[in-house]
Amino acid sequence: MTTHLLLGQTLAFTGDPFSRPWEDCVEHHESGGVLVRDGRIEAVGDGNALQAANPGVPVANYGRDLILPGFVDAHMHYPQTGIIASWGKRLIDWLNTYTFPEEMRFRDPAYAAEVAGRTLDLALAHGTTTLCSFCTIHPESVDAFFEAAQAREMRVVAGKTCMDRDTAPEGLRDTARAAHDESAALIARWHGRGRATYAITPRFSPTSTPAQLEALGALWAGNPTCLMQTHLSEQVDEVAWVRGLYPEARDYLDTYESHGLLGARGLYGHSIHLEPREIDRLREVGAAVVHCPTSNTFIGSGLFDLAGLKGRGIPVGLATDTGGGSFFSMLRTMAAAYEVAQLRGQAIHPAQLLWLATEASARALHLDGTIGSLRPGADADLVVLDLASTPAVAQRAKRAEDLWQAVFPTIMMGDDRAIRATWVAGRPMARPA
Template sequence: MHCIRLWAVVFCFQFRLRLLVIKHQIFRAGIVHFSQSTTDPDKDVKCYSDGALVIAHDKIVALGPYKETATDYPNAQYHDHRGRWIIPGLIDSHLHYPQTEMIACYGKQLLHWLETYTFPTEKKFAEDAYSRKIASTFLRQLLKNGTTTGLVFSSVHASATDILFDAASEQNMAIIAGKVCMDRNCPPWLQDTAESAQRESASLIDKWHGKGRNLYGLTPRFAPTSTQAQMSALGELAQQYPDVFIQTHLSENMDEIEWVKSLYPDTDGYLDVYDKYHMVRPRAVFGHCIHLTDHEWQRLGESGATAAFCPTSNLFLGSGLFNLDKARAVEANLALASDVGAGTSFNMFRTYGEGYKIAQLQQQTFSALQGLYMMTQGPASAYNMENAIGNLNPGTMADFVVLSPEFDELSALRLADTASAQDMLFALSMLGDDRAIHQTWVAGKCLYNQTEVI
């Protein structure tokens, strides 16, 4: 018995010693997140009005009510954010880094937009200096808006993808990116081939996928810009690398859908084109999905793939209204996405706000907590990354955002009497912008601090 007591004393002493050696930081604020997958985010949300988030190095080590949690970390560096809220780092599931400079250009609809703005701009990414400049600006905009993980389309140039991964690696950001593949229906100075797309994509996978926090996404721009030979070559890679992401566009525009039918007459619809080439599976993320048939929704739901809802882009290009109820009916994985540069903001709260309006136009519900879930835990679970991102669970990477909801006179007036996370998030979706982002932390380091911005 004496030995047992002695062992317990030694163990407690060693535990306390470790707490002293490891540099802990404790953040006090309101906290809201989802600790696990759910079909009912309004019910299964974890919320602390006076919470504590504890990190050590690049990981979260504790989360809970402040009074209960703080006593275990008496020597932690203290960050007092009372009056603010902490949420997980946001996930933007579909956006284009080469289109950063094109945001807010007057356009018509999808195909005109591509020909007039997208292709001429992406030509510039043949120059490494230009790619580095835009990659730097792009990542700063993500951080400034609280986004810590993005599923990013690069250009057709493999070097531009290298440069983006390099820039993200310097900041230890979790970025999923891929070289765009196009071997037809685009300017000749942007075309690759089936062989070069496969070879360069495989080389980039070997170089970047799973290295640090980088992950690779096979990226056929969309079916009309890839021949059957190129789709087949990329489909071989999809089978060879089952944990690699696939990102592309699907059923964004009615003219686009008719175009696909003419180019792939032997397939049963747009989604079936990707299915034929082994691209409809978990970690496949399809941007838009506005005009899917019931059969396509059913297939998407059973496959484990994800539909990326891009409301600001869909409205800006007049593409149509995403049907949340159909997606929910088949239990499809859903994620929110900015789709910059046809999307009109890097800010995911504003993105949700436009999604709310799209739901309203169809007499559908889309609460602020449902929106937060679709930019945090929802996609993290769909991508099998919930042990690293998307929540504030102990053991995950310390990617989180400190919000200042009362960032100006009007927001302070609106939120003066609210203690509800749901109400706070909804108000930010209508009134907020990057001014509501006080700090963005990535892997335990503050990479954006509003008070230090010149």
């Protein structure tokens, strides 16, 4: 058995800080401890008491650093790692100029493996322990991602991106039959194996024919424990494009719903420009939307209504959307979520931001209780934050009168230098050279 005791400040959530007063949803130990045994959290509480009760257990003493659940990135594109921060105009222009040419390279298994490993190492360096990623149309890209995660013992979600409409370039199109059969083979190979979860993945309605969406809907019906991930209402011109391609649909969401691709285990990235019916249906089925604030501002998509959607009871995850998002860091993503909310007249508390990046995203992925929480029984995927990682952060945190005044500067100004340590499945991960 492998056992470790981590000492430091600890912060755990006991509820959703959007649905209850945040003060009632947090449990903070100033001199806390997390006992980890065989890859899982065994106990959380007073550090001195845990140390006294477990003599001889190896101790990692992080002093005043803050121990949290590892960050959970609920929507990203690992094949876009190499083109992150590329100048572009709007979504379609950006896809055609950068994304699609890069994704064609992933038919090469060696290239896919190289980028998958690099992506996961960058995520770990930024304190992210779980990624939910789109791959490319190539099954080799899916194998590469899951294999790289398996080598690091990371819990991940991913799927083959499916596109069969001529709006996608030649070389990045499959067929309705290939989308179904190749995805089915990948599900059989990876879903539920170790720490892997499969997500059936139509890129979005503009790049799939109705026949492909129907085939993937049938696949999901036959594999109901899989997730389904796609994009929804990211930009106003995209919504208009969908309306022209699917004139019979009531709205954008209906292009999925009418083909069996709306359900509780669905993940709908962006979801900015939603119609009232779409909001009602997402709430009724319990589907999750994923907030991608750095991407939404970088590509000029719009301002996500975080408070409004949470107020309607819709589950919301948080994500970098690499590489449309211009940061690998979930800290920077939290900062962007705060800034976007401010533009909508919504002040998001630091407790709510941290919850979004951990337990809320885990809930969106239907992995709550397994990841994203600092509770006994959860996987020991952890991040340790240095709350004085740079001179600028340190001078501000020095004036803090409580935990939140100490944490907020790291959320707003922190980067990978704020990551003191990342633990995956109960093991400390080495930082990439």
